[in-house]
Amino acid sequence: MELTKNITLGVYLPGETVIHRLDPRTKIVIASLLIFLLLMIKSYPAYGMILLFLTAVIFISGIPIRYALCGLKPMLPVLILMWFFQLFLYSSPDAHVIFSWWIFTATDAGMHMGNLISLRVFFLFGATTILTLTTSMVGLTDGMESLLNPLRKIGLPTQELVMTMVIALRFVLILAEELDKIVKAQMARGVAFDRGNFIQKTKKLFPVFLPLFINAFKRAEELIVAMESRSYTGGKGRTKMKTLHMGRVDLIAGLIMLIFSAIVILIIFTIQPQI
Amino acid sequence: MEKLIEVTNLAYTYRAGAGNAVTALSGINMEVYRGEFLAITGQNGSGKSTLARHFNGLLTPDRGEVFVEGIPITDKKRIADIRKAVGMVFQNPDNQLVSSIVEEDVAFGPENLGLAPEVIRNRVDWALKTLNIESLRLESPNNLSEGQKQLVAIAGVLAMKPECIVLDEPTAHLDPRSRREVLENVTRLNRNEGITIILLTHFMNEVVFCDRMIIMDMGKIIITGTPQDVFNKEADIVRLGLDFPVAARIASGLRAKGLILPESIIDAEELVNQLCLLK
Secondary structure (H helix, E strand, O other), X not given: OHHHOOOOOOOOOXXXXXXXXXXXXXXXXXXXXXXXXXXXXXXXXXXXHHHHHHHHHHHHHOXXXXXXXXXXXXXXXXXXXXXXXXHHHOOOOOOOEEEEEOOEEEEHHHHHHHHHHHHHHHHHHHHHHHHHHHOOXXXXXXXXXHHHHHHHHHOOOHHHHHHHHHHXXXXXXXXXXXXXXXXXXXXXXXXXXXXXXXXXXXXXXXXHHHHHHHHHHHHHHHHHHHHHHOOOOOOOOOOOOOOOOOOHHHHHHHHHHHHHHHHHHHHHHHOOOOO | OOEEEEEXXXXXXXXXXXXXXXXXXXXXXXXXXXXXXXXXXXOOOOOHHHHHOOOOOOOOOOEEEEEEOOEEOOOHHHHHHHHHHEEEEOOOHHHOOOOOOHHHHHHHHHHHOOOOHHHHHHHHHHHHHHXXXXXXXXXXXXXXOHHHHHHHHHHHHHOOOOOEEEEEOOOOOOOHHHHHHHHHHHHHHHHHHOOEEEEEEOOHHXXXXXXXXXXXXXXXXXXXXXXXXXXXXXXXXXXXXXXXXXXXXXXXXXXXXXXXXXOOOOOHHHHHHHHHHOO
16 A cells, blocks of 8 residues: 555554553653653753664663654754754854855854754654554544543533544555555546646546545445444443553653653753753 | 234435425335344345345334334334344445454444443454454454454444344355355354345345245335245236346255255355355
8 A cells, every 4th residue: 555655653563562562641641741841842962862762762662763864864864954944043242153045144152052952852762653653443442431531521522532543543554455445446547746837746646536525425424324233322331342451660650750851851941051 | 933023114306395305205004023144135226225234223114114123213212222223234345444453343333332332342353253254353444354344343233232133135245155154254243143134126036045935126025925925926026127046946946846055145156166165
């Protein structure tokens, strides 16, 4: 399937390591904490700590590093472009000019800003990729449902939202296959999708997406009837076959994360930020 | 025999009141007995799906009444009991599976009933085992064949422990081998687990498994009887535009002559295989 070939975000690599066995809730909370820390970090040593942490997690979970990194490939041009933008556009009063040409002026402050932002995006991507590589989609949705449960009290339909996610995950592949089928059927009837200018190309997509949407609605209607006849009436009164259990590993993982966060926060507040 | 479903004078019209109203059912009187295997056949548009959707309250009658275990399906308060008693399997398995993991999907129904986790686990294990698809437990439906997906869909209904399972053209999308597999499983559910089966199909060769059959046309019931009785009215079946199950008829004729052939023969390939096995 060409549409899903190069995407590692959302792919699950089954395994039996400690990281895999952690309760999905623990992993979601740890990943969220990491993301929160990443948004506060403004110095290289703190990024060094994150790098150390993520490398350790990747090592323990047995994910091939090359595989984890290959998902970054499609993002690389964006990262580089962002770095150059920061280099030339960001400046501060006391910055040293590295070089200047025509209207472009690069300062050391700009360079640091570029570095920090690229590192941030890189690590954000890394943390979420590790989460999805080591946690099954069902684990993730169960974890989310359980974590969001308190919000039910203020009237948020959390179970229904999670059910929607579960169904969406199930149908992503089906619809991707269907899209492929429609495209091939149109090509067989002589539509050349790669020819013509931008507007002509876009016009050719209408006869592809129209049947896709119509089919999606038909499927949705059939699914509703099937769910209804299996007694689905919304989240109320529903139970779960698999209940989540926190164990000793989760406690240890939580403690490690707590200590790690403390160290990173200490670095954030003691070391002079780069900009 | 005890009546599980009773239909009296049922009529149903699509888009009632609009200019292009279509009368799907009119004057339907029938009953389904507990533990029987009933086949409802007819051409596309004969009204069999519309009728079946009344059996668990997905549609409510315009006129007449439908009772499931004595409960009228118009009783909104007891619709949960009706859906628990009558499960339904549809034509396209892709559009009735909810989860990306087989066992999670089978658990969907029991979870909706609000059962305890251990009870759900037991029922899921039992349903998968009964249909011999335990090995698919952790697969994604996307990796399964159409026939396997349909068995998972049946398992999902079976795990709710229904009195009756209605199958709406469950084999229409399947290749001959998967068709036979699904039908054999359905027959086994009827014989071994005592579950009432209502099979909707337009393949006449699938009705050889059933105890009783109904032929519908233009929203009315035309013929009711055992397959043997119905097949003797050859002219009627042909007039109604339905195929005639040649292989099944040859097999039953040969059985009557004393050859030992299994009752499951529904197509030429199977008939040839079984004949070649004879000494």
